[in-house]
Amino acid sequence: MKIGITCYPTYGGSGVVATELGKELAGRGHQVHFISYALPFRLDGFRENIFFHEVELPDYPLFEVDLYSLSLTSKMVDVVLYDDLDILHVHYAIPHATSAWNAKQILNEQGRDIKIITTLHGTDITLIGLDPTLLPLVRFSIEKSDGVTAVSRYLREKTLTNFNLEREIEVIPNFVNTELWKRGDSEHLRKRFAPNGEPVLIHASNFRPVKRVTDVVRVFAQVRESIPVKLVMVGDGPDRAEAERLCRELGFCDDVHFLGKQSGLVELFSAADLFIMPSQSESFGLSALEAMSCGLPVLSNSVGGLSELNLHGTTGYISEIADIDRMARYAIDLLKDNRRYKRFSDAARERAVSQFSAKDIVPAYEEFYERVLAQESVSQPATSL
Ligand code: GMT
Numbered sequence: 001m002k003i004g005i006t007c008y009p010t011y012g013g014s015g016v017v018a019t020e021l022g023k024e025l026a027g028r029g030h031q032v033h034f035i036s037y038a039l040p041f042r043l044d045g046f047r048e049n050i051f052f053h054e055v056e057l058p059d060y061p062l063f064e065v066d067l068y069s070l071s072l073t074s075k076m077v078d079v080v081l082y083d084d085l086d087i088l089h090v091h092y093a094i095p096h097a098t099s100a101w102n103a104k105q106i107l108n109e110q111g112r113d114i115k116i117i118t119t120l121h122g123t124d125i126t127l128i129g130l131d132p133t134l135l136p137l138v139r140f141s142i143e144k145s146d147g148v149t150a151v152s153r154y155l156r157e158k159t160l161t162n163f164n165l166e167r168e169i170e171v172i173p174n175f176v177n178t179e180l181w182k183r184g185d186s187e188h189l190r191k192r193f194a195p196n197g198e199p200v201l202i203h204a205s206n207f208r209p210v211k212r213v214t215d216v217v218r219v220f221a222q223v224r225e226s227i228p229v230k231l232v233m234v235g236d237g238p239d240r241a242e243a244e245r246l247c248r249e250l251g252f253c254d255d256v257h258f259l260g261k262q263s264g265l266v267e268l269f270s271a272a273d274l275f276i277m278p279s280q281s282e283s284f285g286l287s288a289l290e291a292m293s294c295g296l297p298v299l300s301n302s303v304g305g306l307s308e309l310n311l312h313g314t315t316g317y318i319s320e321i322a323d324i325d326r327m328a329r330y331a332i333d334l335l336k337d338n339r340r341y342k343r344f345s346d347a348a349r350e351r352a353v354s355q356f357s358a359k360d361i362v363p364a365y366e367e368f369y370e371r372v373l374a375q376e377s378v379s380q381p382a383t384s385l
Pocket residue numbers: 008011012013014015017092121122123124151174210281282283284285286287304
């Protein structure tokens with residue numbers, strides 16, 4: 001199959017899922033064409049069957065606002081025609097699903113059909129997609145996609161209710177390559193973070209308000225009152241400065257390592273003991289899955305699709321949003337009880353392998369592609385309009 005994939009190329013779960021999917025599909029012999037304004041950050045090195053098409057933006061004084069969604073449409077049309085794509089698979093509805101719909105109309109005018117699949121990821125449905133300036137367009141683009149997937153059951157339900165839609169939405173959960181994401185030897189890093197053998201808590205995100213990163217610091221503050229412990233903060237974003245300020249205020253900067261954006265997450269997770277994700281909203285929680293695959297139990301909130309991933313009392317613990325005391329208590333309980341910790345760590349890895357492994361989920365996408373290709377397009381080529 002020849003598949004065009006559009007996603008946000010910068011740090012963020014939807015771009016990660018899209019890129020990992022493209023890499024897996026290419027490994028299975030499909031031809032994958034990424035179409036975006038920059039090279040997706042996890043697309044490292046040369047890979048057979050993977051092509052990248054950069055969307056360039058016109059530089060013209062009259063255009064004070066950027067025309068990305070239109071330039072993207074143009075590039076999609078070109079790539080579909082000249083690389084003879086079967087499917088355009090867009091990740092994150094805004095504006096990708098709309099650009100793809102426009103491309104489809106242009107192609108249909110030329111008698112060329114292309115199937116559009118939209119994968120919904122999170123805030124495209126739960127936050128920004130609900131903004132009145134975008135809602136009608138998002139609703140329309142979801143309705144008109146030939147196939148729609150959501151990364152959790154929670155997100156499917158939210159889409160249907162928030163947008164008052166009745167269409168089919170396939171749930172295909174996020175996945176991880178469990179052969180690559182597994183605990184390795186990271187003793188050198190562990191020694192650097194915790195020279196006296198202290199347990200290490202870790203958080204990784206884009207430090208946006210929805211991630212509640214200051215809760216991570218507050219949980220850590222309580223845990224360190226009971227046991228000596230260290231904290232590793234991976235990523236960057238608007239709330240990093242506030243989290244760093246809080247560490248200074250609470251007087252334990254030396255115990256917290258702010259690493260900024262990092263690409264070697266497996267190594268970092270392998271040097272840690274517990275993953276903390278106190279998000280206020282999370283349609284899936286991909287980084288928690290990656291951590292689980294490396295054997296880290298997860299402390300999360302009971303929001304969104306997180307309870308479809310993290311099993312309370314088995315792979316980690318689930319608290320209410322902002323219940324810092326409880327999250328800290330769970331961390332202390334786990335870190336103080338070696339046997340329970342080992343059980344949770346094994347269960348986290350086992351759940352990643354048995355439920356969310358790339359080798360099982362990627363074929364679900366392939367099968368979905370086949371089904372969509374076999375069905376009639378939501379919009380027919382111009383000749384039949
Ligand atoms: O919606 C966002 O915040 C951005 C989005 C992204 O593009 O990074 O993240 C969402 O998609 C991820 C991949 O499917 C999920 O793991 C995240 O839970 C989800 N984020 C939210 O729902 C807040």
